[in-house]
Amino acid sequence: xxxxxxxxxxxxxxxxVPGTRRWAPWLAFALIIACWESASRLGWLPSLFMPAPSEVxxxxxxxxxxxxxxxxxxxxxxxxxxxxxxxxxxxxTLGFLMGIFVLARSVGLPVVSALFPIPKIALLPLFxxxxxxxxxxxxxxxxxxxxxxxxxxxFSAVDNVPRNxxxxxxxxxxxxxxxxxxxxxxxxxxxxxxxxxxxxSIALILVVAAEMIGADTGIGAxxxxxxxxxxxxxxxxxxxxxxxxGLTVSALLSVTEKIVLRWR
Amino acid sequence: xxxxxxxxxxxxGDLPVLDGVSFTVGEGETAALIGPSGCGKSTLLNxxxxxxxxxxxxxxxxxxxxxxxxxxxxxxxxxxALLPWRSVAGNVALALEHHPLGRAExxxxxxxxxxxCGLTDFADALPKQLSGGMRQRVGIARAIAVKPAVMLMDxxxxxxxxxxxxxxxxxxxxxxxxxxTTTLYVTHNLSEAVRLADKVVVLSRRPGRIKRIVSVPVxxxxxxxxxxxxxxxxxxxxxxxxxxxxxxxxxREMQHV
Numbered sequence: 437x438x439x440x441x442x443x444x445x446x447x448x449x450x451x452x453v454p455g456t457r458r459w460a461p462w463l464a465f466a467l468i469i470a471c472w473e474s475a476s477r478l479g480w481l482p483s484l485f486m487p488a489p490s491e492v493x494x495x496x497x498x499x500x501x502x503x504x505x506x507x508x509x510x511x512x513x514x515x516x517x518x519x520x521x522x523x524x525x526x527x528x529t530l531g532f533l534m535g536i537f538v539l540a541r542s543v544g545l546p547v548v549s550a551l552f553p554i555p556k557i558a559l560l561p562l563f564x565x566x567x568x569x570x571x572x573x574x575x576x577x578x579x580x581x582x583x584x585x586x587x588x589x590x591f592s593a594v595d596n597v598p599r600n601x602x603x604x605x606x607x608x609x610x611x612x613x614x615x616x617x618x619x620x621x622x623x624x625x626x627x628x629x630x631x632x633x634x635x636x637s638i639a640l641i642l643v644v645a646a647e648m649i650g651a652d653t654g655i656g657a658x659x660x661x662x663x664x665x666x667x668x669x670x671x672x673x674x675x676x677x678x679x680x681x682g683l684t685v686s687a688l689l690s691v692t693e694k695i696v697l698r699w700r
Numbered sequence: 701x702x703x704x705x706x707x708x709x710x711x712x713g714d715l716p717v718l719d720g721v722s723f724t725v726g727e728g729e730t731a732a733l734i735g736p737s738g739c740g741k742s743t744l745l746n747x748x749x750x751x752x753x754x755x756x757x758x759x760x761x762x763x764x765x766x767x768x769x770x771x772x773x774x775x776x777x778x779x780x781a782l783l784p785w786r787s788v789a790g791n792v793a794l795a796l797e798h799h800p801l802g803r804a805e806x807x808x809x810x811x812x813x814x815x816x817c818g819l820t821d822f823a824d825a826l827p828k829q830l831s832g833g834m835r836q837r838v839g840i841a842r843a844i845a846v847k848p849a850v851m852l853m854d855x856x857x858x859x860x861x862x863x864x865x866x867x868x869x870x871x872x873x874x875x876x877x878x879x880x881t882t883t884l885y886v887t888h889n890l891s892e893a894v895r896l897a898d899k900v901v902v903l904s905r906r907p908g909r910i911k912r913i914v915s916v917p918v919x920x921x922x923x924x925x926x927x928x929x930x931x932x933x934x935x936x937x938x939x940x941x942x943x944x945x946x947x948x949x950x951x952r953e954m955q956h957v
Contacts, residue, residue, distance in 0.1 A: 600777060601781055601783060604781035605794070606751060607771075607774070608774070609771055610798055614798055618783075618797075619783065622783070623785075699785040699786075699828070700784075
């Protein structure tokens with residue numbers, strides 16, 4: 437009997453592998469800006485409504501030199517930080533209580549579910565009536581906007597801590613307080629930090645909205661004023677600032693995650 | 701310390717899982733608990749360890765707690781139950797931190813059990829950096845760090861591959877030879893039961909009742925000797941014949957759940 441013909445095995449497992457190219461996003465940004473700049477210089481984009489990136493950069497530089505930039509950023513940051521801290525502390529606390537205690541869960545879950553969908557900016561007029569047009573009404577709006585997603589994420593994070601770890605801790609005689617601080621809190625940290633990503637974005641949206649409704653300073657107020665005066669280069673500069681602020685917050689959270697969750 | 705179970709019953713709602721279970725695990729003895737899937741083995745272990753509230757019958761310990769014992773009834777879990785954010789030493793420390801030990805004694809205990817379990821070089825490693833066998837060694841080290849009076853082992857080797865299981869069985873035999881801790885060992889693996897236990901408690905299918913208690917008449921450290929292999933195989937076959945028919949029925953029942 438003759439040998440059967442040998443058929444080489446061909447590779448057919450290419451593709452569908454998740455991965456990233458570090459240079460790709462930089463190249464994409466550079467291309468977008470280059471196209472935008474070229475389109476402006478060629479007169480394809482009317483500079484009155486869509487100024488070139490170079491004009492936006494000039495506007496940003498001018499704002500930085502005359503000190504207005506820092507005033508507006510400072511005002512917005514103050515509101516974001518105060519509102520976010522207040523909302524986060526309250527949200528994490530209630531989320532933990534709901535995750536740990538049956539009664540708190542039974543009461544809290546339907547109440548939070550009912551109030552969560554309300555667009556919080558709609559409550560700003562009410563807060564202005566309660567707290568006045570000054571800072572407290574804006575901080576309260578941001579705090580409330582941050583509070584609800586934080587409650588939900590903290591509650592889910594606590595709820596997702598593996599039960600076997602809690603049982604293990606009970607089997608070694610750890611008290612409830614110790615279980616909360618040594619098992620549940622670190623176990624819930626990934627979920628809580630993921631929730632912070634959502635809540636910081638909400639805080640950024642709400643600060644702009646609140647500043648557009650009633651403020652003299654802040655990036656939101658600046659963008660609105662620039663729009664009213666048809667200073668589109670300044671308007672886009674404000675939007676770029678917001679984008680940079682969002683990226684900075686996101687980077688800070690990434691660093692925090694790397695430090696706190698280095699065990700993952 | 702002895703563990704005495706008298707007429708123990710348990711039900712999850714309307715579903716009875718244990719009924720009239722009575723037996724004793726003697727001082728320094730290892731009792732394996734076997735039975736078909738869903739017969740209540742792990743439920744019984746959780747009842748003995750106080751992780752489930754007793755519903756019927758009586759479970760008690762008898763005898764004095766050994767010197768230095770911090771947690772008389774101590775579990776070793778099937779899924780290791782290690783805190784992923786703590787190092788190996790940190791996981792062992794979790795069992796000790798809430799006891800009024802001095803820092804020196806706590807560190808001495810940790811060093812001692814890590815050495816006993818072959819983990820000294822991995823003290824600072826995180827669980828994710830370890831193999832399944834090494835993770836379970838951490839679980840065992842954590843358990844013996846509290847010098848337990850009774851070890852409650854819930855299928856401790858079932859998540860491991862066959863070779864690692866063999867290695868860990870040898871480790872367990874060495875540890876027991878040194879510590880002489882009373883042990884209740886839940887397993888579905890008959891070979892493991894015959895290899896490690898002084899007696900094997902066979903439960904029927906749900907609701908679990910004692911079907912038979914079989915003694916293994918060969919010292920644990922001599923069971924690898926060729927002259928005993930025939931007898932141990934005979935015991936293995938006897939145990940299998942006791943649970944085979946019920947395991948088949950339980951298997952079909954499980955598919956309908």
